Amino acid sequence: MARPRKHAAKLPEFPILDANGLYAAPTRGDGNCLFNALSDQLYGHQNEHQALRDATIEHMRANSEFYRQYMTVTPVRRNPKRKVASLAPAVPLDPAFHSADELQRMFDLHLEKMGQPGEWADNMEVVAFASALNVHVRLWQADYHYTFSPRDDAIPTTSPAHLSVDEHDTGKTRPTLNVAYHTWEHYSSVRSLSGPHTGLPKVTIVPHAAPSKKRSSVERDDEDTVFRASKRRSPLPLFDSDSTPECSEASSDESNPSIISSQRSVCSRESELPPTRKIKLVLKLRNPPSITTAPASPVTATSPA
Template identity: 30%
Template structure:
């Protein structure tokens, strides 16, 4: 989870250790990653065990504020180098669909402010950016947390026309309690390139349903 890797350690399941983070982006973000050592260790071990049962492990991703975009890049392109491209295209997609996403901005900030900050390298991404990427590329994103898995579905915002049912590609990332994202890999590999995750996971929860419910509640209250 957010571990730093200097020598091919991303090619095998990592050892438990507490990462160091430097996030130059959102200065006012809460420091949830500053957990007591026992809580961090317990969460780490629980997630490691959960992943191992699925034949998976956490690939270390730099904690530089770009971790969400690096994780998506590793899953989508097979490496973390395309994080700037992904950030740019997500921001452009959110801007084009502001009527849908403007209600999901956190911390009492305006949508325009959120977007202006999100365009900057090192700014944390979150649920809105994940939903935007899933919809833009028509993929599902499974988000692993200790004891649970959320699924962001790559449904189009406006689905007025009948579309052919097809199996969407699924990306796999981890969200840690200290507000950090990592990529997921098969224990048996490949450890670089296309992840080719093989995992059958049921009892997952759709984050898109939560967001749509939030939008519905907002619109109902404002009428």
């Protein structure tokens, strides 16, 4: 009889949101989910998605020289499955392979398509939205988040949705909108578990609850030296047989003082022991009794007749 299969416990989709007391609020998935989520963050409801889309498109058109360099000149849709797992800045296209006119033509087609209701937007539109609305956008994923800020060199637009801030603002008074991105390619507005669950959200972040960006392997290794216990060397032996002499400090774990002291105590105890008696091995060779030796007889050489 087959044994029943054990089902793995269901893991939370956003551990980082749970750690901060936040959750991904239900957001309409009608193709406008990014702007629905941003509208909920900015106005407390999802009804202004088209105005926010228009403001984003207007900003991208006014700053086409910047955004068009990230377009892919191919017959297929740019980023067809809308992946934002890698949010590092994209590498601009080499103008030697694509003329400015070709890039501008494809970019205009993209803006025309992106201006239609229900058209999926992705991370390039998030970047443009932050500059268009003069806000910060914090994009949450499973275990990390990114923050997009307005570009200082962006050409300003006069969209009614644009938020005006004091010209001496250092960025601290700009609102920060919080949006979650699901693995099933959907954006949601982020709200606090303690509320409010309607109207303008109030999101606060727990300090050091999670990293603000995805860490590299080098950064994780550096953190391991602080938060993770030091690795202990094997107690057998107390030296590296291939390189390091016995009882030397180089062969001990310098990161663990207890191991160093224990090894030094072992070395000191060994030095106090009386010298051991050296054993001398003597190898004697003897001939078998049936073999006798005789003096060698002279050998004469004869020449052929």
